[in-house]
Amino acid sequence: MSVREEFDDWATSGRDRGMEERHWNTAKQALMRMPVEPDDTILDLGCGSGYAGRALRATREAGRVYGLDGSTEMARNATGYTDDENVGYVVGDFDSLPIADDSIDHCWSMEAFYYATDPVETLRELTRVLRPGGTFYCAVNYYEENVHSHEWDQFISVEMTRWSRRQYRDAFRDAGFHVAEQDNIPDREVTIPDEADFPLEEWDTREEMVERYREFGTLLTVGVVP
């Protein structure tokens, strides 16, 4: 199945809002760190329901926000969630961004980058569209050190790239970014039941669930275009 078919299916069955809910606890912490100035132009790469761009408009006075997604239905849903004319959702692929050179101040991406067919090319594309000094805030829950994420590729028909912290930094540098920051952002809000409630459907032990959410959380890598 293609990215488009897979995520069209998610969007039409309402799973875009479920993703937003699952990602928001750590996404909001990372979004707060972005050095967005009023009127800056933002790209949300793999925007899903488009919540991140709308949050940056509402809280940081971002100027123009573009959400890009390979799924037509995701882009359609996202468009329906706002009447803000400075927020626009476009259909496109990470490896060939339909965006002019040096036109974006900051790019955000949550739980999407690793679906790129060619993640190295996607990074190169981002250095093309970002202005000098522009940043790429790349947040992922699927990565090598997060052993609890390793089986996720079995539940989806799209290829996924599982890089380590080190591989993210190296790839960012190879594509021409400076690496400004790399951090694990814990999810302190997700409810973790009492010991006596385990095993759960998804978790054998409480310890594993604590490690997944409170310790590993979301891996954030921040690149800056020189």
Ligand SMILES: C[S@@+](CC[C@H](N)C(=O)[O-])C[C@H]1O[C@@H](n2cnc3c(N)ncnc32)[C@H](O)[C@@H]1O
């Ligand atoms: C797991 S969802 C995350 C959505 C959103 N960022 C969030 O935090 O909820 C990944 C999104 O990336 C999009 N996507 C995956 N690979 C893509 C590609 N190669 N080009 C464009 N969009 C892609 C999917 O259609 C999907 O909406």
